[in-house]
Each structure stands twice: as C-alpha cells, then as structure tokens.
Amino acid sequence: xxxxxxxxxxxxxxxxxxxGDGGKGGDVYFEVDPDKNTLIDFRYNKKFKAKSGENGSGNxxxxxxxxxxxxKVPKGTVVKDAETGKVIADLxxxxxxxxxxxxxxxxxxxxxxxxSTRQAPRFAQDGEKGIEKEVILELxxxxxxxxxxxxxxxxxxxxxxxxxxxxxxxNYHFTTIYPNLGVVKSEYGDxxxxxxxxxxxxxxxxxVGLGIQFLRHIERTRLLLHVIDCSGIEGRNPVExxxxxxxxxxxxxxxxxxxKEIIVASKIDIxxxxxxxxxxxxxxxxKGLEIYKISAVTxxxxxxxxxxxxxxxxxxxxxxxxxxxxxxxxxxxxxKSGFDVEIVDGEYIVSGPAxxxxxxxxxxxxxxxxxxxxxxxxxxxxxxxLRELGVQEGDTVKFLEWEFEWYN
Numbered sequence: 001x002x003x004x005x006x007x008x009x010x011x012x013x014x015x016x017x018x019x020g021d022g023g024k025g026g027d028v029y030f031e032v033d034p035d036k037n038t039l040i041d042f043r044y045n046k047k048f049k050a051k052s053g054e055n056g057s058g059n060x061x062x063x064x065x066x067x068x069x070x071x072k073v074p075k076g077t078v079v080k081d082a083e084t085g086k087v088i089a090d091l092x093x094x095x096x097x098x099x100x101x102x103x104x105x106x107x108x109x110x111x112x113x114x115x116s117t118r119q120a121p122r123f124a125q126d127g128e129k130g131i132e133k134e135v136i137l138e139l140x141x142x143x144x145x146x147x148x149x150x151x152x153x154x155x156x157x158x159x160x161x162x163x164x165x166x167x168x169x170x171n172y173h174f175t176t177i178y179p180n181l182g183v184v185k186s187e188y189g190d191x192x193x194x195x196x197x198x199x200x201x202x203x204x205x206x207x208v209g210l211g212i213q214f215l216r217h218i219e220r221t222r223l224l225l226h227v228i229d230c231s232g233i234e235g236r237n238p239v240e241x242x243x244x245x246x247x248x249x250x251x252x253x254x255x256x257x258x259x260k261e262i263i264v265a266s267k268i269d270i271x272x273x274x275x276x277x278x279x280x281x282x283x284x285x286x287k288g289l290e291i292y293k294i295s296a297v298t299x300x301x302x303x304x305x306x307x308x309x310x311x312x313x314x315x316x317x318x319x320x321x322x323x324x325x326x327x328x329x330x331x332x333x334x335x336k337s338g339f340d341v342e343i344v345d346g347e348y349i350v351s352g353p354a355x356x357x358x359x360x361x362x363x364x365x366x367x368x369x370x371x372x373x374x375x376x377x378x379x380x381x382x383x384x385x386l387r388e389l390g391v392q393e394g395d396t397v398k399f400l401e402w403e404f405e406w407y408n
Contacts, residue, residue, distance in 0.1 A: 024103050026051045028103075029097055030071050030077070030100050031097040050066055050067065050101075051069070070097070076091070077137055080137075080138065081133065081136075088135065140219060144313055145221060145309060146220075148224055149226055154267055156196050158264075158294070159180055161302060162306055163182025163184055180196040181195050182194050182196075190313070190314070192309075218256060221259070222316040226245065226264060228264065228280060230280060231266075231272065231276075238277070242263070260316060264292055265280055265291060265293045268295050339351065339352035341382070348395060350399050351400070
C-alpha cells in the first residue's frame, strides 16, 4: 500500500528527541456563591471556556496546565445536560463545588516515540480535545415548607403574617408571579424557611400559564401547606379545589403528589357558612390528613398551625428531594480506539477517535513519521476495511482534512 499526499496542512514541530509533554487543559467547575440570588447573569453571558494547556518545549520541559474555570451560581441551582435532560450537578449546599467538565489531556512530546532505530522522531502527539457541552441551569427554591393552592386563597397574606417577607398583596388572581421566601418566627418553635409558591392552576403540569416554573419550586420542600379558600365568596368548591391541585402535582411528579401535607382552611373570618369546611374536614379525615382553620387577616388559628408545622418538620429528614434517575458524570475516555469508513461522492472518508489520535502524531513532511502512519493504518485495521469496501488504485482517501491518493 502506498498513499500519496494530495494536500498538506502546516504544523508546528518540535525537532529532537527531548520534546516535553503539553499541559492538561483546565477543568470547568460550578460553585455555589452565597452572594448570588438569580441566574440573570447567564442571560447575557452564555459561553464559558477553561484555558488550554501550554505547549511542551525542548529539554523535556512540560507545558503548564491550563487554568481551571469556576462558574459561580446561586444556591439551589440544578445543572442539566441540555440534550438528555439528565442532572449533572445539584448545587444545594453552601460552599459546594462540582466538576462539570474535565479538561483534555496534554499531548505527548516526541521523546515518547523514540526507539532504538528512530532516535530523533520528528513527530509528537497532539493534546486531547476537551468536552464541549450545552447545559441548562434551573434555580429551585430551598425551603422547608411550601404554601400551595389556587391564586388568591391567602397564601401571600399568610406569609407576611408569620415572616418578615413583604410580598405584593391584592384581591385579584396572580398577584404573586414569583415565589417569595421568608423565615418563620421562632415564637412558633424552631425557625424554618417558608415559600409562597405562585398559584398553581389547572393544566399547570402541562405548562399552562407559568405552571412548570411554579411546580418545580415545590420539589425542594419537605412539607406542603395546602391552602384552600373556605369562605365561599367566590363560589368555589373546596373539595374540588383540593383534587384539582393534587392532579397537577401527580402529573408533574408522583413523588411530589405523595409529599407530607397539611390542609389549611383559609379565610374563615369571612366564611358565609361552614358547609364547605365540613366537606373539606370529611375529606381530610378520609385521607388521614391534618386540617387547620385559619384567618391570615385576623390571625385566628395561625399559632396552632405553625406550632404544629415546627413539630412535624422535626420528623422529616432533610434530603435530596429532586428525582434523579441517573446522574451524568463526564469523563475523558482512557483509550480512543474506534474508526469509521464511509464512501461519499466516490471518496473514502476515514474518521473516528483512533484516526484523530493518530493524525495528531503525524508530521506529513517526514518519511519516518509517514512510515509510522502507514504501519498504524494496518495495525488498526483501516487498510483491511478500505480493501473490503473496494478501494482501487487512484481513489481518494481522506483522513480528517488530509487527502491521499491510494496505490496498491
């Protein structure tokens, strides 16, 4: 077999048997930053790249490794692979730092390829390319207790009553368009974080309104307070409201639908009659749920409710509440051995990891280097594959961007 080069590419060559190895590329890390509260910065800056390793030099001098890149994100950030949707990292602990992508290995200097008959090889190994990935960042609230329920049932008023949070409150639907967090006062027992989740509506699990954005914030909570309007002034049926919300929870996550829950019958200060509450109380008994009557305006029943909430939280472990079937860990393969050959417009295109690694070692203008190349073509089985596909004398064979003419 003879291959005649049709087109060359210029390359930098370290002459002599003492070329040092190149430096490793930098790794990419994501780290929790306690001073960050949103992901707004990533709206304007979407591409991040760690530094490449430096070239080796003569006298066996190794190249310096590339500087690692650290991307700062707020606590509660979940990093997902954009292609598969699988979780790469869940950054929910203060000071947490996770390696997201490893840097490529440095290339080997020409001294690695010296033999008894080839004392001064004129070729080396290129550094390994790092991994490039598109990721999705999601920020999920870190709260112990989540207030759920239809819009305008009194969740924001309740949050403002028991914490120092100042949510926007008005008598119309969807006053709350972003989740609000507050720390419940210690007068009810141990302090804990309470989140007012914007109103979940029918179809939320399918993306109606801002449903998915609302529901994903509930995943972190250990306990749900299901706030239901029992006043009857809007003509709502409390039991139907309960089942509608639970249908959305179940459609979004089976695990979420079974989360520990307390029913909160709200607006009792303006309750027209107790028929709606009686029906809700019956439902709670059937399902084995606790139910509390409150008025966020007058404060009635609030102390009893949150004293009980504090007690319940002591029985619920703090754990990773995100459903992770399989966490993705990206690694660089130790060996790259595959290749493919396809015929395109009469040309034989040879590609694959083994080819990329081989071509990174070749100095096309050097006879010893070409002999090394041809020997590897045979050893890897590429020559046999080309013959099997019917390559003929004079055909063009491409290895990456190099074109050769085939001679038997």
